[in-house]
Amino acid sequence: MENWYLPITIVPGLGLLILSTSTLMVALSNEINQMIEQSKQEKMITKKLVQLKLLNTAMVFLYTAVGFLLISSVINGLFDLEKTSLYTSVLAIVLALIGILSLITYSYRAVKIRQQQFKNKLN
Numbered sequence: 372m373e374n375w376y377l378p379i380t381i382v383p384g385l386g387l388l389i390l391s392t393s394t395l396m397v398a399l400s401n402e403i404n405q406m407i408e409q410s411k412q413e414k415m416i417t418k419k420l421v422q423l424k425l426l427n428t429a430m431v432f433l434y435t436a437v438g439f440l441l442i443s444s445v446i447n448g449l450f451d452l453e454k455t456s457l458y459t460s461v462l463a464i465v466l467a468l469i470g471i472l473s474l475i476t477y478s479y480r481a482v483k484i485r486q487q488q489f490k491n492k493l494n
Contacts, residue, residue: 374447374453374456375444375445375447375448375456376444376448377444377460378440378441378443378444378447378456378459378460378463379440379441379444381440381463381464381467382437382440382441385433385436385437385440385467386437388433388470388471388474389430389433389434389437392426392429392430392433392474393430395426395477396423396426396427396430399419399422399423399426400423402419403416403419403420403423406419412491415484415487415488415491418480418484418487419484421480422477422480422481422484425473425476425477425480426473426474426477428470428473429470429471429473429474429477430470431470432466432467432469432470432473433466433467433470435463435466436463436464436466436467436470437463438463439459439460439462439463439466440459440460440463442459443456443457443459443460443463444456446459
């Protein structure tokens with residue numbers, strides 16, 4: 372019962388990732404909306420929609436990870452089931468890592484899309 376708080380110590384870090392990801396989602400959504408209103412570059416809009424979906428996927432994994440970390444703390448704090456709490460914490464960390472990998476993929480693709488947009492403007 373003494374280690375119930377350990378999973379909760381990861382939650383603030385994930386909260387910051389969720390906050391920054393939601394900011395990215397809003398900015399990307401606004402950019403897509405402007406592009407749709409201007410009826411410009413259907414291919415680029417499609418690529419940005421894929422990016423938006425990737426951000427959404429990352430958010431789902433990060434939210435789920437936070438949920439499992441909280442459940443892990445409750446399991447260990449109230450029921451003193453250390454093994455179950457450990458497995459739940461490990462699952463949460465794996466989910467968070469998948470979310471982070473999604474964000475890394477988003478970042479690389481975002482740079483490629485920006486480069487392509489810049490080339491299209493020059494042509």
